[in-house]
Amino acid sequence: MFKKDITPGAKSKVKSSTQRGIRAKVLEEYPLLEPHIEAILPKKEQLDVIKLPDRVALYTLGTTPLFFQHMDDAIMPHLTVVHRYPDAFHRLRIDRGAIRFVLSGASLMVPGLTSAGGRLPDDDEDEEERYGEDELEAGTVVVIEAEGKETACMVGVLKMGTAEMKKVKKGQACEAGHYLGDGLWGLSLG
Amino acid sequence: MASETNPKQVSYCGVCSLPPEYCEFGGTVKKCEDWLKEHQPALHKKLYSQETIEQNLSALSIDAQKRAEKDAQKKAAKAAASEAKEAETRATSKILIKRIERNKRKYVTAVQGLEAFGLDNKKVAKDFGKKFATGSSVTKVPGGGEEITVQGDLSDDICDYLVETYKDIPEDNVDCIEEKKKKPTPAIG
Ligand SMILES: [Zn+2]
Numbered sequence A: 001m002f003k004k005d006i007t008p009g010a011k012s013k014v015k016s017s018t019q020r021g022i023r024a025k026v027l028e029e030y031p032l033l034e035p036h037i038e039a040i041l042p043k044k045e046q047l048d049v050i051k052l053p054d055r056v057a058l059y060t061l062g063t064t065p066l067f068f069q070h071m072d073d074a075i076m077p078h079l080t081v082v083h084r085y086p087d088a089f090h091r092l093r094i095d096r097g098a099i100r101f102v103l104s105g106a107s108l109m110v111p112g113l114t115s116a117g118g119r120l121p122d123d124d125e126d127e128e129e130r131y132g133e134d135e136l137e138a139g140t141v142v143v144i145e146a147e148g149k150e151t152a153c154m155v156g157v158l159k160m161g162t163a164e165m166k167k168v169k170k171g172q173a174c175e176a177g178h179y180l181g182d183g184l185w186g187l188s189l190g
Numbered sequence B: 001m002a003s004e005t006n007p008k009q010v011s012y013c014g015v016c017s018l019p020p021e022y023c024e025f026g027g028t029v030k031k032c033e034d035w036l037k038e039h040q041p042a043l044h045k046k047l048y049s050q051e052t053i054e055q056n057l058s059a060l061s062i063d064a065q066k067r068a069e070k071d072a073q074k075k076a077a078k079a080a081a082s083e084a085k086e087a088e089t090r091a092t093s094k095i096l097i098k099r100i101e102r103n104k105r106k107y108v109t110a111v112q113g114l115e116a117f118g119l120d121n122k123k124v125a126k127d128f129g130k131k132f133a134t135g136s137s138v139t140k141v142p143g144g145g146e147e148i149t150v151q152g153d154l155s156d157d158i159c160d161y162l163v164e165t166y167k168d169i170p171e172d173n174v175d176c177i178e179e180k181k182k183k184p185t186p187a188i189g
Helices: A015-028 A031-040 A079-084 A096-103 A163-170 B020-025 B030-041 B041-047 B051-056 B062-092 B121-131 B155-165
Strands: A011-013 A048-052 A055-063 A062-070 A091-094 A139-145 A152-159 B097-105 B105-112 B136-139 B148-152 B175-181
Touching: A011 B148, A015 A031, A062 A079, A079 B041, A096 A139, A096 B062, A139 B105, B020 B041, B030 B041, B062 B175, B097 B155, B105 B155, B121 B136, B121 B148, B121 B155, B155 B175
Parallel strands: A091 A139, B097 B175
Antiparallel strands: A011 A048, A048 A055, A055 A062, A139 A152, B097 B105, B105 B148, B136 B148
16 A cells, blocks of 8 residues: 555644544544543644545644545554554464565465464464454454564455455455555654 | 553664564664664664574574575665665765845845755755744746745855754755846847
C-alpha cells in the first residue's frame, strides 16, 4: 500500500462530529483499545486529516500519526500505535525467514505463518495465548509480529481465514498493508 | 488477551528509524549498531550479544541463511552507493542566493538549490520568515523547480544562517549574486 515514498497532500482539521465518528469506528474495530482511547484520541484535542496518494486518509494528532483508512475500508492503526498498545489487536507471527520479505514490501505468504517459527491463533506452541484462541476470518485487520522480535513489523488485512491457512498451507495471507520502513512509516509530519 | 494499562515504550533507531531489533534487516546495520551502542548501551548489549546472534542464525536453515546474507550484502551495497551518490551531489551542488531589485531600493532575496542538501523548501521558508521577521514563501520557478523568496535584502544574512545551521552545507557551495533589473536595450542610433 505504501511501498513507495509518500508526498503528503493537503492537511485539514477534522470536524468534531467526524472526530466522534472516527473514535467510534476505531472502538468498533478494536474494542480492546477502549481503556486507552482517551489517551490516543483525546476528545478535546483537534485531530487533523492528511490526504495521502491512492485515496488514503491519515489521521494525525499534531505530528503523531494515529490511524489511516483507504476509502471506506477498515480503519487501521499506524505501527507506532500498535507498538504502544500491542495487545489491543489481533496478532499473528511470521517466522524469521519471512521478515526480510515483509520489510521489502512483498505480500505476506501463508507458509511464513504456518511454519515452525510462525504463529496462528489456537497454536499449541503458544502457551500464553498471545495469538488468541479463536480463528480469524478473512477481512480481519491483523498485526504481524515476528519470531524473536518483540515489536510488530506490519499491519494488514487477512486475505484468507486462519483456519483455512492451516489446511492449505500456501497462498497469500495478507493484503498489502503498512510495514516498518514503508512510505507511511517514513512520512515526515514535522 | 489481558490488556495492559500503560502504553509500551518502544524506542526507535536514530539511523534507520526502525525499532532497533529490526536494524539487522536494513542496509545500515553497522551504523545502526554504533548508534545504539552510544545511545542505548543496555539494548545494544542485548541485541548484539553472541547469544542473540546465534539464536537468530539457528532459526533459519543453512540455505535460507545464505540467501539472507546475500540479500543483506546487496542491501548494504545499495545503501552505501546511494550514500556516496548523495555525498557527491552535495559536493557538486550549489545554493544560489540572488538579490533581486524589485523597485528602486526595494529588494527581494531568492534562494535556490536547497533540495540537493536534503532540505525542505517549505520548512526552510518558514524558518527564514521567523528568523528574519519577514515575508518568506516558496515560489515555482519557470522551467520547473522551486525557490524561496524572502522580502528584503538578506543575501549575506541568509548565507551565514545556512552555513551555520546546516553542517552539511559547505560555505563554498553557496553563491551570492545580484540580479539587476533588466535595463531596456539601448536603441541603436
Ligand atoms: Zn537502525
